[in-house]
Amino acid sequence: QQQVKQSPQSLIVQKGGISIINCAYENTAFDYFPWYQQFPGKGPALLIAIRPDVSEKKEGRFTISFNKSAKQFSLHIMDSQPGDSATYFCAASMIRKDSWGKLQFGAGTQVVVTP
């Protein structure tokens, strides 16, 4: 049973457009929500992460919106560029003092940015 549900499975966006990927979770004990970018044949790379004490975090063109009551979080990629074409994974884990739990990954979203 997948603990983190991610949608859409794929999306196509024009250059300069906004890509939006959504994730939902059930386990309220999760308190660390990262997003990863993966290119073909490479390992995932951390894009941005958020803790549940904030509702939004922005780093450059990437923004995470977090809704604790709805148990949902999303990634917004502003001004999408062809170089952003990749697979994006949301994830969640529990962080306890001096101990980080294993990551639960979403199914992934393949983003294609057209010129």
Add this chain to the structure above:
Amino acid sequence: GAVVSQHPSWVICKSGTSVKIECRSLDFQATTMFWYRQFPKQSLMLMATSNEGSKATYEQGVEKDKFLINHASLTLSTLTVTSAHPEDSSFYICSARGAGGGYTFGSGTRLTVV
């Protein structure tokens, strides 16, 4: 930033042989290592978690005798696929976690068993 080096990046082996994949944390001490398997166009599937100096904890359905994990030092973990078969062909990825937290992933290993 934290860097994890994974080798080899790809390997082809004959059915029945064993293959070892190395994962090294270059600039931090990895108290915990995670090993994942990823099939094409699918998500990462956690295979096992290992803490330095102790036995790995395997996820349900993962054969511990087939996928041997060693985490003998704070900077090195290895995954050995024993008696590999074509169905073991996959993309294997390690991830390391240091005392400061966060997860750093290796670049992955493409294993093809022929």
